Amino acid sequence: MIIALSGGIGGAKLARGLYRVLPADELTVVVNTGDDFEHLGLHIAPDLDTLVYTLAGCNNPDTGWGRAGETWTFMRVLAGIGGESWFNLGDGDLALHVERTRRLRAGERLATFTEDVRRRFGVHARVLPMSDDPVRTLVATDAGVLAFQHYFVRERCVPRVTGFEFAGAGAARPCAEVLAALRDRSLEAVVLCPSNPFVSIDPILSVPGIRAALAGCAAPVVAVSPIVGGDAVKGPTAKMMRELGLPVRAAAVAARYADFIDGFVLDERDAEEAGGIAMPVSISDTLMRSDVDRERLAGAVLGFVRTLGATR
Amino acid sequence: MIIALSGGIGGAKLARGLYRVLPADELTVVVNTGDDFEHLGLHIAPDLDTLVYTLAGCNNPDTGWGRAGETWTFMRVLAGIGGESWFNLGDGDLALHVERTRRLRAGERLATFTEDVRRRFGVHARVLPMSDDPVRTLVATDAGVLAFQHYFVRERCVPRVTGFEFAGAGAARPCAEVLAALRDRSLEAVVLCPSNPFVSIDPILSVPGIRAALAGCAAPVVAVSPIVGGDAVKGPTAKMMRELGLPVRAAAVAARYADFIDGFVLDERDAEEAGGIAMPVSISDTLMRSDVDRERLAGAVLGFVRTLGATR
Numbered sequence: 001m002i003i004a005l006s007g008g009i010g011g012a013k014l015a016r017g018l019y020r021v022l023p024a025d026e027l028t029v030v031v032n033t034g035d036d037f038e039h040l041g042l043h044i045a046p047d048l049d050t051l052v053y054t055l056a057g058c059n060n061p062d063t064g065w066g067r068a069g070e071t072w073t074f075m076r077v078l079a080g081i082g083g084e085s086w087f088n089l090g091d092g093d094l095a096l097h098v099e100r101t102r103r104l105r106a107g108e109r110l111a112t113f114t115e116d117v118r119r120r121f122g123v124h125a126r127v128l129p130m131s132d133d134p135v136r137t138l139v140a141t142d143a144g145v146l147a148f149q150h151y152f153v154r155e156r157c158v159p160r161v162t163g164f165e166f167a168g169a170g171a172a173r174p175c176a177e178v179l180a181a182l183r184d185r186s187l188e189a190v191v192l193c194p195s196n197p198f199v200s201i202d203p204i205l206s207v208p209g210i211r212a213a214l215a216g217c218a219a220p221v222v223a224v225s226p227i228v229g230g231d232a233v234k235g236p237t238a239k240m241m242r243e244l245g246l247p248v249r250a251a252a253v254a255a256r257y258a259d260f261i262d263g264f265v266l267d268e269r270d271a272e273e274a275g276g277i278a279m280p281v282s283i284s285d286t287l288m289r290s291d292v293d294r295e296r297l298a299g300a301v302l303g304f305v306r307t308l309g310a311t312r
Numbered sequence: 313m314i315i316a317l318s319g320g321i322g323g324a325k326l327a328r329g330l331y332r333v334l335p336a337d338e339l340t341v342v343v344n345t346g347d348d349f350e351h352l353g354l355h356i357a358p359d360l361d362t363l364v365y366t367l368a369g370c371n372n373p374d375t376g377w378g379r380a381g382e383t384w385t386f387m388r389v390l391a392g393i394g395g396e397s398w399f400n401l402g403d404g405d406l407a408l409h410v411e412r413t414r415r416l417r418a419g420e421r422l423a424t425f426t427e428d429v430r431r432r433f434g435v436h437a438r439v440l441p442m443s444d445d446p447v448r449t450l451v452a453t454d455a456g457v458l459a460f461q462h463y464f465v466r467e468r469c470v471p472r473v474t475g476f477e478f479a480g481a482g483a484a485r486p487c488a489e490v491l492a493a494l495r496d497r498s499l500e501a502v503v504l505c506p507s508n509p510f511v512s513i514d515p516i517l518s519v520p521g522i523r524a525a526l527a528g529c530a531a532p533v534v535a536v537s538p539i540v541g542g543d544a545v546k547g548p549t550a551k552m553m554r555e556l557g558l559p560v561r562a563a564a565v566a567a568r569y570a571d572f573i574d575g576f577v578l579d580e581r582d583a584e585e586a587g588g589i590a591m592p593v594s595i596s597d598t599l600m601r602s603d604v605d606r607e608r609l610a611g612a613v614l615g616f617v618r619t620l621g622a623t624r
Contacts, residue, residue: 041414073383077407081432091403095389098410102353120393 002302003181003190007032007200008047009064010233011193012054014224014301017294018191019055019125021302027125028181029055032195033110034137034166034203037149039087040078042097043104046149047200048114048129049096056121064234067092086154111175126177130204133172137203138165148199157236161243164198169206174213182213189305190214192223192261194286196237197253198244215260220308222263224301225250228286229269251276263308265301280308314614315493315502319344319512320359321376322545323505324366326536326613329606330503331367331437333614339437340493341367344507345422346449346478346515349461351399352390354409355416358461359512360426360441361408368433376546379404398466423487438489442516445484449515450477460511469548473555476510481518486525494525501617502526504535504573506598508549509565510556527572532620534575536613537562540598541581563588575620577613592620 002022004015006029015029029051036045046065053059053067060066070090079085089097096117103113109132118127139151141159151157181187195201205211214221227250232238238248246252254264254277263280266273267287274281282304288294314334316327318341327341341363348357358377365371365379372378382402391397401409408429415425421444430439451463453471463471493499507513517523526533539562544550550560558564566576566589575592578585579599586593594616600606 040410041417042410067389071383071385071403073403074386074407074410077379077404078411081407081411081429083407083411091383091385091406092389094403094406095386095393095395098352098354098386099390099393099395105353117393 001181001184001186002027002188004029004193005190005195005201005204006030006047006051006193007195008035008050010226010235011047011195011200012050012059013288013294014191014193014297015051015125016054016291017288017296017298018301019123020291020295021298022125024124028177029125029127030130030175030178030181030204031127032200032203033129033131034135034199034206035148035152036134037136037147039149040084040089041101042094043101044087044089044097044149045100045110045114045129048110048127049093051127052114052118052121052123055118055123055125055127058121066090087149111177126181128175128177128181130178130210131172131175131207133168135169135172135203135207136167137199138167139199140164152199152236157239161198161236161240163244164202166203166206169203170208172207174207174209179209179213182210182217185218187217187219188309189219189302190217190221191301191305192221192257194224194226194233196226196232196235196240197256198237198240201257211260217260220262220305221260222265222282222301222305222308223254223257223261224265224286224297225253225267225270227253227270228267233287249273254279263304265304280304313493313496313498314339314500316341316505317502317507317513317516318342318359318363318505319507320347320362322538322547323507323512324362324371325600325606326503326505326609327363327437328366328603329600329608329610330613331435332603332607333610334437336436340489341437341439342442342487342490342493342516343439344512344515345441345443346447346511346518347460347464348446349448349459351461352396352401353413354406355413356399356401356409356461357412357422357426357441360422360439361405363439364426364430364433364435367430367435367437367439370433378402399461423489438493440487440489440493442490442522443484443487443519445480447481447484447515447519448479449511450479451511452476464511464548469551473548473552475556476514478515478518481515482520484519486519486521491521491525494522494529497530499529499531500621501531501614502529502533503613503617504533504569506536506538506545508538508544508547508552509568510549510552513569523572532574532617533572534577534594534613534617534620535566535569535573536577536598536609537565537579537582539565539582540579545599561585566591575616577616592616
């Protein structure tokens with residue numbers, strides 16, 4: 001069994017690679033829910049849905065989020081009656097939000113709903129939220145403290161970042177299946193996907209018990225760099241690092257995880273950083289433009305993990 | 313000012329005729345909300361939406377309900393994840409349900425929301441719910457007591473009807489604007505559209521104060537027969553009359569309203585019933601297949617009303 005920790009788009013690409021190279025039912029993806037928010041009275045869970053769509057192969061490859069072949073009638077009419085239209089929701093995507101909202105209100109766990117949905121989509125990997133409890137990423141900026149989607153979508157990441165908060169994290173319990181998976185004897189490795197360290201991985205680590213479980217885990221834990229050639233592939237990772245006064249370098253990401261990871265996968269464009277990373281490093285082409293790329297990187301990560309497993 | 317009382321499809325046709333022949337802002341439609349229900353966690357108001365769509369001219373003429381040019385992605389995906397799919401909701405239609413649910417939860421009145429939406433659709437007639445409070449039509453049948461939409465949509469009106477209840481009616485207050493309109497000195501007439509007497513007009517009359525306000529109204533009140541040629545044009549009116557042991561005749565409908573109406577519009581196919589109706593009767597072709605038909609009937613009803621106004 002392999003566990004992958006992932007945010008949305010970038011992380012989902014490697015999760016898909018792992019999904020395609022591993023036997024059925026041998027992958028568990030633990031997903032950031034710090035991006036979740038209540039919008040239009042609905043519980044929106046962007047990263048969970050991105051994972052399900054990406055693993056099922058029905059994601060929209062152009063936008064990176066949402067479904068392929070989507071229609072947009074709902075948003076058009078909503079805007080026409082004066083509803084909030086800054087967060088775009090496709091008609092098919094909306095089915096998950098409406099049904100999730102209804103079932104959570106009826107007392108169902110977010111994990112149960114998500115597991116049901118990924119099965120309905122024919123996905124043979126577990127897709128688990130980091131917690132069933134609400135944890136909400138807040139971005140402290142020069143324009144004030146913004147809810148994550150307000151920062152990310154409405155303000156298009158323009159405000160200058162000064163820090164992050166994960167509201168609710170203190171009281172949140174980790175998803176029971178996540179802790180159990182981290183303790184399972186059949187666990188071979190934990191892979192941190194190349195997701196944003198601040199707003200994708202850190203929210204997962206903010207849930208009490210998860211960071212300690214990773215540090216105490218019997219299997220090797222490796223992270224794949226979200227920095228490629230001294231920049232982020234997509235999204236605000238590099239901008240955030242600059243604004244926080246960090247060097248935009250893979251080594252700075254590795255250092256953030258140093259207390260619980262056993263190895264780091266560096267992009268070949270950043271190979272010169274290897275000497276500055278105080279742990280085993282594997283060098284790969286980490287750009288994933290196609291499923292072939294995703295499978296190749298997944299294979300390389302699994303190969304790297306096996307060399308570490310022998311030494312832990 | 314003319315007030316029309318209406319259920320969904322059949323009533324909306326005459327409401328549209330009145331809307332097209334009257335000057336702007338001189339029509340108020342009071343709409344049945346006994347069909348409303350909570351479904352998928354959303355507040356669905358089928359008759360209110362049918363009125364807005366029909367007056368705006370964006371209704372679906374093939375189904376009689378919903379919007380023209382609708383897409384159906386939401387329902388397809390919802391069914392795929394195991395959601396309830398017996399009540400069909402179009403993607404654009406859903407925008408009204410989601411926004412209505414959100415705004416009612418935030419404390420807005422149903423009347424305020426509906427008035428805002430009809431304005432956004434460019435409709436120059438007031439569209440008012442009979443009440444802001446929940447009144448729910450229950451259909452007593454040989455298969456048990458069914459919520460209206462369960463009887464109407466899920467069971468396709470197959471169970472044999474034994475009676476009706478309007479849950480919540482006892483505690484419901486009439487919409488303030490409806491009572492005010494009925495008392496307004498500029499009121500010229502009240503028209504009961506050719507809607508189902510049992511499940512469209514009776515729920516409106518069940519709201520405390522409305523029947524008395526109609527009976528005490530200074531302007532003439534007329535009803536247009538929902539029975540044409542001894543049958544209903546569409547829907548379960550005739551089936552319900554048979555199952556309740558009533559003759560399927562226009563006169564039986566007129567008798568139900570005898571305590572508060574001043575005149576009755578009979579279809580020309582039922583002209584021989586005129587003698588059995590103890591009030592002024594106007595005979596018209598009441599079938600409405602086109603806007604020309606709707607305007608013609610609306611004109612005839614308004615002409616009839618003027619003859620009554622002189623005598624009341």
